Amino acid sequence: MSPENYASTAQRIALEHSPIEGHEISVFSADIGLVLRQLSGEESHSDLEANWQSLFSSPTGQIATEADGGLFAGGDANHVSETGEDDTREDDTGEDENGEDCESDGEIVELGLGSKFLVGHRLDSVGDSPLEFWPGNTALNQMNVGVVGDLGTGKTQLLKTLISELRRTTRETQGTPISFLIFDYKNDYSDQAFLDDVGGVVVSPSSIPLNVFALAGPYTRASAFKRAQAFTDVLGKIYAGIGPIQRNNLVETIMDLFQAKGGDSPLMHEVLSGYRQRVGAADSVVGVLNKFVLPEVFVEDASALQPFNDFLGDKVLVINLSELGGDSHTQNALVILMLDLYYEYMLSREKWPFVGEDPQIRKLNSFLLVDEATNIMQFEFPVLEKLLLQGRQYGLGVILASQYLSHFKVGSTNYGEILRSWFVHKVPHVTDAQLRMLSMPGATAANAARISSLNNHEAFYSSLNVEGEFIRGLPYFELGR
Numbered sequence: 311m312s313p314e315n316y317a318s319t320a321q322r323i324a325l326e327h328s329p330i331e332g333h334e335i336s337v338f339s340a341d342i343g344l345v346l347r348q349l350s351g352e353e354s355h356s357d358l359e360a361n362w363q364s365l366f367s368s369p370t371g372q373i374a375t376e377a378d379g380g381l382f383a384g385g386d387a388n389h390v391s392e393t394g395e396d397d398t399r400e401d402d403t404g405e406d407e408n409g410e411d412c413e414s415d416g417e418i419v420e421l422g423l424g425s426k427f428l429v430g431h432r433l434d435s436v437g438d439s440p441l442e443f444w445p446g447n448t449a450l451n452q453m454n455v456g457v458v459g460d461l462g463t464g465k466t467q468l469l470k471t472l473i474s475e476l477r478r479t480t481r482e483t484q485g486t487p488i489s490f491l492i493f494d495y496k497n498d499y500s501d502q503a504f505l506d507d508v509g510g511v512v513v514s515p516s517s518i519p520l521n522v523f524a525l526a527g528p529y530t531r532a533s534a535f536k537r538a539q540a541f542t543d544v545l546g547k548i549y550a551g552i553g554p555i556q557r558n559n560l561v562e563t564i565m566d567l568f569q570a571k572g573g574d575s576p577l578m579h580e581v582l583s584g585y586r587q588r589v590g591a592a593d594s595v596v597g598v599l600n601k602f603v604l605p606e607v608f609v610e611d612a613s614a615l616q617p618f619n620d621f622l623g624d625k626v627l628v629i630n631l632s633e634l635g636g637d638s639h640t641q642n643a644l645v646i647l648m649l650d651l652y653y654e655y656m657l658s659r660e661k662w663p664f665v666g667e668d669p670q671i672r673k674l675n676s677f678l679l680v681d682e683a684t685n686i687m688q689f690e691f692p693v694l695e696k697l698l699l700q701g702r703q704y705g706l707g708v709i710l711a712s713q714y715l716s717h718f719k720v721g722s723t724n725y726g727e728i729l730r731s732w733f734v735h736k737v738p739h740v741t742d743a744q745l746r747m748l749s750m751p752g753a754t755a756a757n758a759a760r761i762s763s764l765n766n767h768e769a770f771y772s773s774l775n776v777e778g779e780f781i782r783g784l785p786y787f788e789l790g791r
C-alpha cells in the first residue's frame with residue numbers, strides 16, 4: 311500500500327469515528343504526519359497509539375462519544391439501581407472518582423460506546439425503526455437478560471444473535487472478546503458455522519478437566535467444609551433418596567480426604583471409593599456418584615486438571631448436556647457444580663473502571679447463558695441468584711431463557727426481578743401483572759394481550775430506554791454469518 315493509500319485509509323477511519331462535527335479534518339491533519347512516520351518506521355508504536363487516541367478526544371479532553379446522535383442519547387437515571395442490590399458504585403469505579411485516570415490511560419479510545427448492537431426493528435413503525443441492546447452503557451444498571459417464548463417462537467435464534475453480537479462488539483471495543491459459558495440442553499449451539507463465527511468450543515460431559523472440589527483459596531478446614539457441604543447440597547436437592555445420614559457421611563468422607571491429602575482437593579472417584587469404604591454398602595449416594603465416575607464425566611488424572619480460568623479462557627464454551635442422554639438430574643447437577651466454579655471465576659475478574667459520563671461506558675468480562683433455564687431455576691440454588699445479583703460489579707451478565715414467564719418466579723426467588731432486559735415472545739395467558747412483577751414496569755394489559763398472538767421472532771422488548779416495544783427480533787440466520 312502506498313503512503314497515499316495509508317493516508318486515505320487512516321483519514322477515513324478518523325472521519326468515521328470522530329464524534330466532533332466540523333473538527334474532523336483539523337484533528338486529523340494534525341496527526342497524519344505522525345501516522346505516516348510510524349508507517350515508515352520513524353515513530354514508536356506507543357507514540358502512534360498516544361496520538362491515535364487524541365484523534366478520538368475532543369479539544370476539551372472530554373470523552374469522544376456519539377451519544378448526541380445515538381439512538382439511546384443520554385443516560386436515564388431512572389434505570390439505575392432499582393433491583394434492590396447493594397449498589398456499590400464507588401466500589402465499581404475503584405479509585406477513579408472523576409474519570410480522569412480513564413481518560414489518560416487509553417480506555418476511551420478502545421471502548422468508544424462499548425458493546426452496543428441491533429436486536430430488532432419496531433413492529434408499529436411506519437419506516438425502518440431499529441432498536442438496540444446496549445450492555446456497555448452503565449445506565450443499564452445490570453446486563454442480565456430474560457428470554458421467554460413457546461417452543462419454536464425464536465428464542466434460540468435470538469440468543470445466538472446476542473452471543474455473536476456480544477462477541478463481535480466486545481472484540482471491537484475492548485480488544486479481546488468476552489468469555490461465554492453456555493449450558494446447552496438441546497444441542498442447539500454445536501453447529502460448526504456458529505462455532506466458527508463466535509470462537510466456540512464444544513465440551514462433552516466426558517473427562518472435563520475440572521475438579522468440583524477445588525478450593526478458591528488455600529486449604530482450611532472451614533473452606534473444605536463449605537465445599538463439601540455445597541457439593542452434598544447439590545446432590546441432595548437434585549437426586550431423590552439422599553437423607554440426612556447419607557449427607558453427613560458424604561461430608562465426612564470429603565473432609566477426611568482433604569486431610570489425608572494434606573489439603574489437596576480430592577477427586578470425584580476418590581470420594582466415591584472413600585464413601586464406599588465408610589458405608590460398606592452401595593446406597594443411593596454411591597448410585598449418584600457412579601453417574602459421574604463410571605462415564606468419567608470429570609477427568610481422573612490429576613495432572614490433566616485445569617484451573618477454571620484456563621479452561622474457559624476467552625472462548626465461547628458450549629457445555630453439551632444432551633450427551634448425558636436425557637438424564638436430567640445429572641445434567642442439572644453438572645450445571646450447578648460448574649456454576650460454583652464459574653462464580654469463583656467471576657470473583658477473580660478485574661473490576662474495570664467506568665469511563666466517561668453520559669454515556670458512562672463499562673467494559674464487559676463474561677456472559678453466562680442458560681437456554682431452557684427452568685431446569686436449574688426450579689431448584690433455587692443460591693449460586694444462580696448470586697451471579698445475577700453480583701455480576702455487574704464484575705462486568706458479567708447472565709442470560710436465562712425459558713418457555714413460560716412463571717418459570718422465572720420459583721418459591722421465594724423471583725429471578726425475573728434481577729433480569730433488567732427482556733424479550734418476551736409468544737406465550738399464552740400472560741397478564742400485565744406478571745410482566746410488571748418481572749421488572750417490566752411499563753407493561754399494560756394491552757401489551758399482555760398482544761403477546762399471546764405474536765408471530766415467530768416477534769417479541770415484547772424491554773431494556774435501557776426501551777420501556778416495552780413490540781419488535782421483530784433479529785434471528786441469527788439473518789445475520790448472514
Ligand SMILES: Nc1ncnc2c1ncn2[C@@H]1O[C@H](COP(=O)(O)OP(=O)(O)O)[C@@H](O)[C@H]1O
Nearest residue numbers: 459460461462463464465466467468766785787
Ligand atoms: N436457517 C433458518 N432459516 C429459516 N428459519 C429458521 C432457520 N433456523 C431456524 N429457523 C426457524 O426459526 C424459528 C425459531 O426457532 P428457535 O429459535 O429454535 O425457537 P425456540 O428456541 O423458541 O424453540 C423456527 O420456526 C425455525 O424453523
Ligand SMILES: [Mg+2]
Nearest residue numbers: 465466498681
Ligand atoms: Mg430453543
